[in-house]
Amino acid sequence: MWHFVSPNIVFGEDALRSLEELTGKRALVVTDNNLVRIGLAERVTSYLIKAGFKIQVFDKVEPDPTLQTVINGARAANEFKPDWIVGLGGGSPIDAAKAIWVLYERPDLQPAEINPFIKLGLREKSRLITIPTTSGTGAEATWGIVLTDAENQRKMGLGNRENVADIALVDPAMAAGMPPHLTADTGIDALTHAVEGFICTWHTDITDGLCLNAARDILQYLPQAYEASQSENPDQDHYKKAREKMHNAATSAGLGFGNAMASMAHAMGHTLGSIFHLPHGRAVGLFLPYTIEFTALHAPQRIEELAAALGIHSPKGKAGQALASCIREISRGVGLPGKIADAGVEEGEFNSHLDKLVDDAFNDTQMITAARTPSFQELEQLFNAVYHGQPVDF
Amino acid sequence: MKYKFPSDEWAKKLRELLNESDSYQRSAKDWEGDFIFVIEPDEAYPHTSYLHLELYHGSSPGAALVKEDELPETEFELKAPFSTWRKVIEGKLDPIQGMMTRQLKLKGDLMKIMRYPKAAQEIVSCCAKVPTEW
Secondary structure, rough: OOOOOOOEEEEEHHHHHHHHOOOOEEEEEEEEEEHHHHHHHHHHHHEEEEEEEOEEEEEEEOOOOOOHHHHHHHHHHHHHOOEEEEEEOOOOHHHHHHHHHHHHHOOOOHHHOOOOOOOOOOOOEEEEEEEEEEOOOOOOOOEEEEEEOOOOOEEEEOOOOHHHHOOOOOHHHHHOOHHHHHHHHHHHHHHHHHHHHOHHHHHHHHHHHHHHHHHHHHHHHHHHHHHHHHHHOOHHHHHHHHHHHOOOOOOHHHHHHHHHOOOOOHHHHHHHHHHHHOHHHHHHHHHHHHHHHHHHHOOOHHHHHHHHHOOOOOOOOOOHHHHHHHHHHHHHHHOOOOOHHHHHOOOOHHHHHHHHHHHHHHHHHHHHHHHOOHHHOOOOOHHHHHHHHOEEEE | OOOOOHHHHHHHHHHHHHHHOOOHHHHHHOOOOOOEEEEEEEEEEEOOOOEEEOEEOOOOOOOEOHHHHHHHOOOEEEEEEEEHHHHHHHOOOOOOHHHHHHOOEEOOOHHHHOHHHHHHHHHHHHHHHHHEEE
């Protein structure tokens, strides 16, 4: 027995316009100050105002939102009393919006208490809309919430199936202005979701197709979307198509892995990102080819299936290396680092944090769904291999 | 040799395997909190049984089958019908998924459990290594 949860997904050109049809009185928009500055928040609020809403904008969400940020956001919600909460942004504002919504509905809970084993009883006061402005996190379609425990420099995997959004508005125009580095970081994040959603031990018949299709589209369209982000004429049809394909693929991958799980690359990326403050997508994408190689040595079946379905041909027993090589090529093409040493992490700093990196990754929730479970020593070896860009042959 | 589930011998074999597990010791090095596993009756097993598992800082100081009127106070209780336990021990049901779908009912500090998913996985992994007679 398992569940598949999904928002009502409104997608494609002008999806944002559907906000005009929304019924309600008060909307709290949870976002970051950059999206206010570049005018994306106003595009959303203008439709809501047309629909007759009173608006409040909470724009205090930082990258990797902390427990305190969502407590502050819940306080804003309690004062404003919205009947809709709108999460607008990349993964950070959307995850913050989910947590703020839960705490607004359930003021008896602390953020760290939002877990999948309890009944939350949401939707008594308000409902949630998610609007992604990047093509990567899939947070618009998932129930997971990642918050940062700033005190312990640790990311916390929280969430409950009930806190999946009611509506996700997946409008490619909202992500069309992403600069190159954001296009690359979020695109590789989406690829990591698709691949890990397919190879993790919690994959299902329902999620496999979503992950597979997303992986195929990302491999095909991420290079063009990256090119579009550098182009002086990004409105050419093929660029717009690439952007839209990436936007839809990110949501599909979110639905896929969000109803299965991610895996080792996420466990390791979470810990690296929280200590060295690397963007989430860059951190998890950095590990992906290495964890594929590691897994394929002892648990190759799902990787062989994925590589074959993606049309990546290889000699028998080499599917892991072939898939990893394909991902490395894509990453390199969009300017992403291939090893931790190239991601701005100084070796002495890395070594001084190695015990914590291994310890936290070993105890990350995403580690429990790894098709090949590493020992503590293997995990340390793997971190070192990724730091130096060495092949994984153990 | 096989150990009947649930029994005192089965619990003690689990304890032995936990204490031999480097992964468990690493992942639960700060853990404090005993468990009672409640095995509820169903069509395959007519009784309610209780296994007490002591857990402290990456090791298991003790484990035993206990009677209802001798149940110790524990921080956690994990309850499921016999057939569900069998699925978990045979690796057919992931315990975290079991808890998420309420097939396994957990009482205790859920936030604390969420911080130690790997340790929970290692306990089940050791359960699966006990040669079990059903």
